[in-house]
Amino acid sequence: MNDLLAIYAGCVLVLCLKMFAISCYQGFWRIRRRAFTNLEDAAFFSRLAQPQELPQVVRAQRAWANDLENIPLFFALGGLCVALGSSQGVTGWLFGVFTLARLTHTVTYLAGLQPWRTLTYAVGVACLFGLGALAVLSLR
Numbered sequence: 001m002n003d004l005l006a007i008y009a010g011c012v013l014v015l016c017l018k019m020f021a022i023s024c025y026q027g028f029w030r031i032r033r034r035a036f037t038n039l040e041d042a043a044f045f046s047r048l049a050q051p052q053e054l055p056q057v058v059r060a061q062r063a064w065a066n067d068l069e070n071i072p073l074f075f076a077l078g079g080l081c082v083a084l085g086s087s088q089g090v091t092g093w094l095f096g097v098f099t100l101a102r103l104t105h106t107v108t109y110l111a112g113l114q115p116w117r118t119l120t121y122a123v124g125v126a127c128l129f130g131l132g133a134l135a136v137l138s139l140r
Contacts, residue, residue, distance in 0.1 A: 007092045008078050011099040015071050018103055022064050025110070029056040056110075063109040067102065070124055074098055077131040084138035091134055098127035 029035075035050045036042040042049040053061070081091045101124035108117040 002088075004086075004088045004092055005082050007095050008082050011078070011095045012075060014099050015067075015074070015102060018106060019064065019067055019071065022060050022067070022106065026057045026060045029054050029060075059110055059112070063106050066105070066109070066121070070128065071102065073128050074102075074131070077128060077135055080135040081131055081138065084135055086134040086138040091131070094127045094130045094134070098124050098131075101127065 030041070031045075033054055034045055034047050035054050036045065036047060037050050037053055039049045078091075078095060101120045105117060105120040105124060108114075108120055
């Protein structure tokens with residue numbers, strides 16, 4: 001396996017685990033507070049269904065939705081960069097920075113920390129543009 005593919009695979013695994021962690025975070029708050037919006041979940045715990053989600057769960061859902069807007073683009077653009085043999089140093093650096101930015105974005109999102117959430121989002125988007133540019137340049 002070449003180095004760039006190994007870096008890409010590592011970043012993909014970290015991002016998948018991060019998204020799984022957001023799901024666990026939501027479950028943690030629901031179980032801790034025994035607050036469920038689905039009738040069957042509430043009934044399983046002998047509770048009444050709640051009319052709305054807990055604030056922590058709503059925040060995590062928004063972080064998850066934001067991931068769904070960005071991480072699939074990384075998967076696609078990163079895969080293209082690996083397949084097209086883009087510059088290994090720059091591409092690997094962008095892979096790592098994007099992954100770190102998404103991890104930091106999730107932490108700052110869940111904690112409600114501005115302007116850090118927006119800054120980490122912007123860093124991630126800049127990395128996506130960089131990966132897109134590298135993919136286009138590799139088509140030559």
